[in-house]
Amino acid sequence: MSVFPYLMAGWILLVGIYGLATSRNLIQAVGCLSVAQSATYVLLLAVGYRRGATAPVFSDLPVGAPVVDPVVQALALTDVVVGATVTAVLLALVIQLRKRHGTVDPERLTGLRG
Amino acid sequence: MSDTLVVLALLLVAVAATGAALTRDPARQAVVLALLGLSLTVLFTVLQAPDVALSQLGVGTAVTPLLILLAVRKVRRFGRREPDRDEEE
Amino acid sequence: MSRRARLLLLAAAGLVVAGFFAAACLRLPAFGAAVHPYGERAVAAALGQRTANTVSSVNFDQRAFDTLGEESILYASVLSAVLLLRLARDERKHEPRPAPVLPSTRLFGAVLLPVTLLTGGYVVAHGQLSPGGGFQGGVVLASGLHLAYVAADYRALGRVRPLAVLDVADALAAGAFSVLGLVGLVAGAAFLQNTLPLGTFNTLASGGLVPVVNAVVGVEVASGVIVLLAQFLDQAVEVVER
Numbered sequence: 001m002s003v004f005p006y007l008m009a010g011w012i013l014l015v016g017i018y019g020l021a022t023s024r025n026l027i028q029a030v031g032c033l034s035v036a037q038s039a040t041y042v043l044l045l046a047v048g049y050r051r052g053a054t055a056p057v058f059s060d061l062p063v064g065a066p067v068v069d070p071v072v073q074a075l076a077l078t079d080v081v082v083g084a085t086v087t088a089v090l091l092a093l094v095i096q097l098r099k100r101h102g103t104v105d106p107e108r109l110t111g112l113r114g
Numbered sequence: 115m116s117d118t119l120v121v122l123a124l125l126l127v128a129v130a131a132t133g134a135a136l137t138r139d140p141a142r143q144a145v146v147l148a149l150l151g152l153s154l155t156v157l158f159t160v161l162q163a164p165d166v167a168l169s170q171l172g173v174g175t176a177v178t179p180l181l182i183l184l185a186v187r188k189v190r191r192f193g194r195r196e197p198d199r200d201e202e203e
Numbered sequence: 204m205s206r207r208a209r210l211l212l213l214a215a216a217g218l219v220v221a222g223f224f225a226a227a228c229l230r231l232p233a234f235g236a237a238v239h240p241y242g243e244r245a246v247a248a249a250l251g252q253r254t255a256n257t258v259s260s261v262n263f264d265q266r267a268f269d270t271l272g273e274e275s276i277l278y279a280s281v282l283s284a285v286l287l288l289r290l291a292r293d294e295r296k297h298e299p300r301p302a303p304v305l306p307s308t309r310l311f312g313a314v315l316l317p318v319t320l321l322t323g324g325y326v327v328a329h330g331q332l333s334p335g336g337g338f339q340g341g342v343v344l345a346s347g348l349h350l351a352y353v354a355a356d357y358r359a360l361g362r363v364r365p366l367a368v369l370d371v372a373d374a375l376a377a378g379a380f381s382v383l384g385l386v387g388l389v390a391g392a393a394f395l396q397n398t399l400p401l402g403t404f405n406t407l408a409s410g411g412l413v414p415v416v417n418a419v420v421g422v423e424v425a426s427g428v429i430v431l432l433a434q435f436l437d438q439a440v441e442v443v444e445r
Binding site for chain 2: 001004005008011012015016018019020023024025027028030031032034035038039041042045046048049051052053054055056057067068073074076077080081083084087088091094095098099102104
């Protein structure tokens with residue numbers, strides 16, 4: 001149990017990369033990238049977890065109560081939102097590719113065109 | 115008890131992530147990604163991270179799948195004017 | 204490279220990553236361990252700044268400079284998506300016809316739209332007290348607004364979504380974050396240091412700079428995500444090739 005959550009995060013990362021590398025459609029590849037990205041949230045929050053502790057919000061907790069690590073939560077929380085906007089840029093690039101090159105299959109995108 | 119919940123939520127996330135990565139059709143993948151977003155929300159809640167769960171709920175189940183579906187629709191609409199090369203697969 | 208060779212290469216690389224990752228996991232502190240030195244110091248600092256939600260304190264006070272970087276990424280991505288999806292010379296807009304909507308769906312939307320917007324505003328405003336804040340509340344506000352599209356039609360969405368205002372709001376909020384950092388400099392402290400009066404613990408006006416930066420981020424995330432979704436909706440619904 002002591003390393004199981006970390007190994008699960010590793011599995012999510014690898015399965016996301018596998019989907020990304022074998023993708024035949026760039027929109028699907030962007031989806032796989034967001035799967036791989038979610039591995040980082042699982043790993044971060046697993047590292048910050050403390051057994052028997054509550055969420056790090058003191059509005060209804062006595063000061064000094066055991067809480068889980070707020071730093072990793074802050075890192076994950078901003079990245080969830082910023083990651084979505086980066087996904088949007090990648091999808092916008094895919095739409096541009098379809099406009100200019102007529103395909104979203106990475107195998108058919110050969111050669112550079114100005 | 116809480117460890118059992120964590121393991122269950124982790125397994126749910128792993129299954130949803132595997133499903134999302136192996137789904138080839140992007141429109142179907144968007145739906146599986148929404149499920150992944152929902153299971154991540156459950157996991158984050160179990161891991162005592164309500165702040166992250168809240169942003170994952172909004173982004174993972176609504177914004178990202180919606181963006182993917184809109185991109186799919188846009189890419190398929192091109193095909194109505196010229197022979198669509200994506201349909202062959 | 205053939206497909207087979209590529210898969211073999213991927214498998215080899217995957218095995219190396221998996222091996223090193225597993226080895227690294229074995230050296231990490233055990234899952235659920237009781238000792239979190241960094242977290243404990245962050246909690247003590249947050250309570251010292253009278254911010255009840257320690258996660259917000261880390262984001263908007265202790266690591267505010269890091270969040271400034273994150274929100275710049277957000278602003279840059281919104282800007283680049285807008286640029287990439289602008290109307291090209293060989294495209295034109297085509298007004299979609301309104302589609303019939305079930306009366307029950309319309310009622311559902313009309314009831315839920317104000318509720319979600321209120322929830323989003325609440326989540327932003329209470330970021331320093333309860334779970335929530337600018338990032339989460341912004342996303343709730345932005346996605347909640349699109350109930351107007353689900354329940355009515357594309358033109359109804361256009362009426363509740365003043366894009367020109369939101370474009371400016373996004374840019375102003377992005378700039379306001381940096382300007383708020385100057386408050387610290389004026390007070391003779393470091394950039395983005397929390398020098399405002401801290402207020403009473405566990406009230407809306409607690410935390411000094413935290414609620415202000417939090418509100419600015421809320422405006423930026425909400426308007427940024429709405430502008431982003433608007434570009435994609437335009438492309439998917441309205442824009443056609445000439």
